[in-house]
Amino acid sequence: MKKFLLIPIIATLTACSGMKTVENRKEYAMPDWYQECQQAGVKGYFWWKKEFAYACGGGESLHAQAAEEQMYAIAMNNFAKRINSEVNSETVIDIVNDKKSTHTKISYVVKSTTIREHMRTETAQFTMQGRHYTFVRLEMPKEVFNQLIAEAKAQKQ
Numbered sequence: 509m510k511k512f513l514l515i516p517i518i519a520t521l522t523a524c525s526g527m528k529t530v531e532n533r534k535e536y537a538m539p540d541w542y543q544e545c546q547q548a549g550v551k552g553y554f555w556w557k558k559e560f561a562y563a564c565g566g567g568e569s570l571h572a573q574a575a576e577e578q579m580y581a582i583a584m585n586n587f588a589k590r591i592n593s594e595v596n597s598e599t600v601i602d603i604v605n606d607k608k609s610t611h612t613k614i615s616y617v618v619k620s621t622t623i624r625e626h627m628r629t630e631t632a633q634f635t636m637q638g639r640h641y642t643f644v645r646l647e648m649p650k651e652v653f654n655q656l657i658a659e660a661k662a663q664k665q
Contacts, residue, residue: 530572531634539632542566542643547590548650559650563587567642575633575640583646588621591653592660621660625652 545564550557563586567578599612628647633640 530640533634533636536636536641537634538566539643541630541645542632545645561587561590561648561650561653562645563590563648564643564645566644567640569640570638572633572640572642575642579631579642579644583644584623585618587623587646587648587653588618591623591656592621593618622656623648624656625649 542564546562548559548561550559552558563583565579565582565584565586567575567580567582569575569578594617595614596617597612597614599610602609602611625648627649630645630647631643633642635641
């Protein structure tokens, strides 16, 4: 009889031990790797080096899942902007009666972009005043990133 009671107790304790507590902060903070999110980098040593492309994103919401979806969507969009975007920039300077006015308009369009093989993600999260804050850094092999750029350019021609 003791064995039958012991098994569910052990199973419950084992299941709970895999949980992580989400930090509840009093002030806003960002992970260092997010603040310094580089677009490309190299890992490895000597002849075992491999190049990677990175994209970061952050999310904020009352709902944890919404904050996670925001961070992934923003990071994926940051990859897509670099792979397949068009920028339109216009600056107009008007001088009337020795008075100058300047208008600058910058817009970019990110078309549907194939993104595959982002291999690794680094994430961080916390809650503050009932809101969830999430951060992600996606990592993609540089050769895959360059191939996606080539594919996007080929589709434009």
